[in-house]
Amino acid sequence: MPNSFQKLHPVVQKWVYKQGWKDLREIQQQSIEPILSGNTDVVISASTAAGKTEAAFLPACSAIADQRDSFGIVYISPLKALINDQYRRLEQLSDMLDMTVTPWHGDSLQSKKKKARRDPQGILLITPESLESLLIRESGWVKTAFESLQYIIIDEYHAFIGSERGYQLQSLMFRLESLLEKEKPIPRIALSATLGDMDSVLDYLRPIKSLPCELIKGSKNHSTLKIQIRGYLDCKPDEAGDVLSADMQIASDLYGLLRGDSHLVFANSRARTEIFAATLSDMCKEDTVPNEFFPHHGSLAKELRQELESRLQLENKPTTAVCTMTLELGIDIGKVKSVAQVTAPHSVASLRQRLGRSGRRGDPAILRMFIAENELILSSNIVDKLRIELLQSIAMIRLLLVKKWYEPADTEQFHFSTLLHQILAVISQWGGVRADQLWALLCKSGSFSKVSMEHFKMLLTDMGEHRLITQLSSGELVIGDKGEKLVGHYTFYAVFNTPEEFRIIVNGKTLGTIPLDDQIIAGQIIIFAGRRWIIEIIDTSKKAIYVKAAKGGKPPKFSGGSMSVHDEVRQEMYQVYVQGDYRIKVADTSLDFLDATAKELFSEGLKIFRDLNLKENFIISQGKSVFIMPWLGDKIVLTLKYLFIKHEYKSISEYGGIIEVQDVQESEVINTLKKIITDKKVTNTDLAEIIIEREVKHLEKYDYLLPEPLLNIGFGAKIFNVKGALKWITNLDL
Numbered sequence: 001m002p003n004s005f006q007k008l009h010p011v012v013q014k015w016v017y018k019q020g021w022k023d024l025r026e027i028q029q030q031s032i033e034p035i036l037s038g039n040t041d042v043v044i045s046a047s048t049a050a051g052k053t054e055a056a057f058l059p060a061c062s063a064i065a066d067q068r069d070s071f072g073i074v075y076i077s078p079l080k081a082l083i084n085d086q087y088r089r090l091e092q093l094s095d096m097l098d099m100t101v102t103p104w105h106g107d108s109l110q111s112k113k114k115k116a117r118r119d120p121q122g123i124l125l126i127t128p129e130s131l132e133s134l135l136i137r138e139s140g141w142v143k144t145a146f147e148s149l150q151y152i153i154i155d156e157y158h159a160f161i162g163s164e165r166g167y168q169l170q171s172l173m174f175r176l177e178s179l180l181e182k183e184k185p186i187p188r189i190a191l192s193a194t195l196g197d198m199d200s201v202l203d204y205l206r207p208i209k210s211l212p213c214e215l216i217k218g219s220k221n222h223s224t225l226k227i228q229i230r231g232y233l234d235c236k237p238d239e240a241g242d243v244l245s246a247d248m249q250i251a252s253d254l255y256g257l258l259r260g261d262s263h264l265v266f267a268n269s270r271a272r273t274e275i276f277a278a279t280l281s282d283m284c285k286e287d288t289v290p291n292e293f294f295p296h297h298g299s300l301a302k303e304l305r306q307e308l309e310s311r312l313q314l315e316n317k318p319t320t321a322v323c324t325m326t327l328e329l330g331i332d333i334g335k336v337k338s339v340a341q342v343t344a345p346h347s348v349a350s351l352r353q354r355l356g357r358s359g360r361r362g363d364p365a366i367l368r369m370f371i372a373e374n375e376l377i378l379s380s381n382i383v384d385k386l387r388i389e390l391l392q393s394i395a396m397i398r399l400l401l402v403k404k405w406y407e408p409a410d411t412e413q414f415h416f417s418t419l420l421h422q423i424l425a426v427i428s429q430w431g432g433v434r435a436d437q438l439w440a441l442l443c444k445s446g447s448f449s450k451v452s453m454e455h456f457k458m459l460l461t462d463m464g465e466h467r468l469i470t471q472l473s474s475g476e477l478v479i480g481d482k483g484e485k486l487v488g489h490y491t492f493y494a495v496f497n498t499p500e501e502f503r504i505i506v507n508g509k510t511l512g513t514i515p516l517d518d519q520i521i522a523g524q525i526i527i528f529a530g531r532r533w534i535i536e537i538i539d540t541s542k543k544a545i546y547v548k549a550a551k552g553g554k555p556p557k558f559s560g561g562s563m564s565v566h567d568e569v570r571q572e573m574y575q576v577y578v579q580g581d582y583r584i585k586v587a588d589t590s591l592d593f594l595d596a597t598a599k600e601l602f603s604e605g606l607k608i609f610r611d612l613n614l615k616e617n618f619i620i621s622q623g624k625s626v627f628i629m630p631w632l633g634d635k636i637v638l639t640l641k642y643l644f645i646k647h648e649y650k651s652i653s654e655y656g657g658i659i660e661v662q663d664v665q666e667s668e669v670i671n672t673l674k675k676i677i678t679d680k681k682v683t684n685t686d687l688a689e690i691i692i693e694r695e696v697k698h699l700e701k702y703d704y705l706l707p708e709p710l711l712n713i714g715f716g717a718k719i720f721n722v723k724g725a726l727k728w729i730t731n732l733d734l
Contacts, residue, residue: 009062035059046218120145157190161409170447224364231598246372277322296323338366387605388656395572417700432476497701525653567633574631639725684716
């Protein structure tokens with residue numbers, strides 16, 4: 001064992017020997033000294049199952065081994081299931097150290113919470129929402145129970161960065177330190193398997209930089225990696241119905257490839273998860289064999305999810321989970337033989353996270369991607385002709401394996417919704433707070449440093465006018481009567497919200513529902529149930545979107561999903577076609593990872609790219625439509641779309657990073673682009689203001705309580721990139 005190992009507590013050393021480990025892993029060795037020093041923050045970034053949990057807890061537990069007067073470690077997780085998992089993993093070590101470990105979330109046993117209230121010590125495993133509840137309702141107890149806190153450990157750190165929960169978490173950690181009145185900051189240890197742009201990651205952990213931050217990065221990757229993209233053609237059935245849909249072909253292949261072992265199948269959406277799970281289960285029934293395929297997503301009952309997670313841990317019981325993002329994070333599900341991805345993944349970071357779920361214990365990591373494209377007909381859309389979903393999948397694999405690039409978190413957001421929440425939370429915690437104290441705690445040195453004094457004053461004034469808060473004669477701010485109802489509700493502690501489902505209605509008939517988390521306005525074209533529709537009315541009171549049929553051929557197979565695609569992904573897609581070669585070069589060899597059908601689909605897309613000279617042409621006409629192809633991320637694509645809407649274009653839509661403008665001439669589109677580039681004063685906020693229906697801008701939980709100017713500023717920063725769009729238009733040299 002290395003010299004650093006000797007610095008661990010003797011009982012911790014004994015526990016390591018008891019595991020039969022011949023040596024600590026690289027990141028575990030490197031983390032011991034900085035964590036034990038207690039004078040630096042630490043970010044541990046390594047692949048799944050690389051030993052990050054032990055890298056944090058072995059030295060941290062050594063430091064608090066003899067402490068009994070309060071909690072010594074607070075571990076914060078984005079998932080209750082992950083807390084339960086870590087509780088099991090820490091059980092033997094904590095028993096040997098005679099150290100209490102307390103899981104604390106909405107489903108935790110009350111007996112454990114009562115015991116911790118009487119005698120707080122050891123390790124507290126908690127979610128941000130439960131920590132928020134404690135600070136608001138029991139801040140006096142928290143001050144005592146956390147008095148000797150030595151470490152804050154944040155798991156799955158990438159799940160927090162740049163999100164509403166991430167800003168809440170930053171604020172919670174800062175508020176906790178302020179409450180405890182520590183002479184020096186409490187070291188923060190962040191664990192993550194997927195982190196891009198490390199400089200911003202280190203800055204995000206503690207924005208005010210009152211402690212230095214050390215990065216510990218695992219360098220060891222899988223010795224063997226097996227990746228394949230399998231292509232499928234979605235053909236229209238003949239009169240006899242003999243042609244299987246692409247999804248049925250994929251399901252059949254999944255059944256043949258995966259039966260008899262344990263796997264994960266990521267289907268991206270809840271609906272597709274249920275469809276594939278049910279289809280695979282039916283296939284087991286038809287063959288009179290035990291079912292091995294089960295769905296896993298956030299809408300399922302907790303008991304069903306836990307039952308499946310436990311089953312996955314049994315090595316002698318073949319089990320395949322068909323899931324959304326729920327099994328992407330580091331819940332211990334044991335070893336799975338492979339990961340299957342149905343449709344293109346949301347991001348490169350997500351792809352890496354999923355790939356890391358397989359290939360443990362020296363076995364190769366196996367990833368299969370199942371990508372379907374529409375059969376080409378005369379009226380086929382350019383998105384189908386270019387085989388955009390296949391191309392995006394190829395680009396993401398190349399970025400992952402060749403450039404080792406992952407999307408950086410967007411840390412440039414305002415998150416006014418979360419700031420409003422934190423203002424109410426801080427006032428509730430203290431009973432009454434002055435405005436200057438709130439500014440200092442939340443904005444000047446806290447999470448919301450992008451918020452100006454002008455923005456802050458506007459928010460407080462509006463909250464006062466709507467009786468969320470009120471000001472006493474002493475100058476202190478207290479909770480108003482409407483604020484009391486908000487804070488008193490059990491849902492207050494979470495800053496995130498599940499998007500509301502809106503019905504899609506045509507001629508009085510409901511086609512289905514969609515979550516209103518996309519940017520939609522009246523007059524816009526959307527794709528739903530395999531057809532194009534023009535939005536006529538958005539009725540927020542009835543949660544209904546009224547549409548009529550739109551002109552155009554068969555809609556494209558791929559719409560890109562609901563999560564934003566990064567500029568780098570689309571630029572890599574462009575370069576793959578420019579180079580005409582998707583293969584990965586290793587030494588003198590070019591590695592091929594497409595099956596025969598995928599190769600044919602790629603060749604079709606490449607031919608279209610070359611025939612239309614899309615290397616040089618970014619604006620083309622087809623039929624009565626003009627297509628704009630910037631090969632850039634969704635922020636710039638959406639910006640271009642809304643710049644056209646600002647110029648009163650109605651029939652305009654975007655999918656797969658390509659904008660379609662219907663019933664116009666190419667010259668008209670070019671003239672509009674020239675007008676756009678001369679209007680240098682347009683801002684992200686200006687574009688947000690043209691979205692007439694205020695409710696469609698409610699992307700975050702408390703957006704509906706914000707004053708209109710702040711709502712537009714926040715929405716504009718989240719959705720648009722005017723600077724990037726204007727740069728692209730300028731470079732066109734029209």
